Amino acid sequence: MRRRAGTQKMAEQHAIDRLFATIAARKGGDPAASYTALLLHEGPAKCAKKFGEEAVEVVLAAVAKDKKALAAESADVLYHLLVVWAACGIAPADVYRTLKAREGQSGLAEKASRKRKARAQ
Numbered sequence: 001m002r003r004r005a006g007t008q009k010m011a012e013q014h015a016i017d018r019l020f021a022t023i024a025a026r027k028g029g030d031p032a033a034s035y036t037a038l039l040l041h042e043g044p045a046k047c048a049k050k051f052g053e054e055a056v057e058v059v060l061a062a063v064a065k066d067k068k069a070l071a072a073e074s075a076d077v078l079y080h081l082l083v084v085w086a087a088c089g090i091a092p093a094d095v096y097r098t099l100k101a102r103e104g105q106s107g108l109a110e111k112a113s114r115k116r117k118a119r120a121q
Contacts, residue, residue: 020082020092027086036083044087051080 013021022036029037039047054077061069085091102110 014092016078016082016092019079020086023079023082023086024091039083040087044084047080047084047087051077051084054080 023040026034026036027040029040031038031041039050054073057073058070058077061073082092085095
């Protein structure tokens with residue numbers, strides 16, 4: 001019965017959180033046995049470079065109006081974004097807090113407030 005409750009808890013988690021937990025568990029793992037461990041072992045710059053490559057593939061699929069490729073490439077880009085987060089020491093909760101703080105604010109107003117803050121520094 002206890003296992004069932006744990007399984008149910010995992011099912012209640014968002015897919016992003018489940019994937020991030022898997023990625024974080026690979027940190028410090030054997031780079032020869034895990035692609036994720038290999039990326040993390042190579043450091044944030046390599047992880048960011050791979051994320052950028054995947055982002056370009058998303059753009060190409062979108063421009064081509066290829067929905068199947070766009071879905072597949074989007075999954076890849078989300079995975080690589082989470083690898084970047086893990087490599088840089090942030091978690092989905094950090095991003096969720098930032099998104100929550102922006103809720104209810106227009107995109108234009110939020111962008112203008114960031115520009116004002118940058119000029120004040």
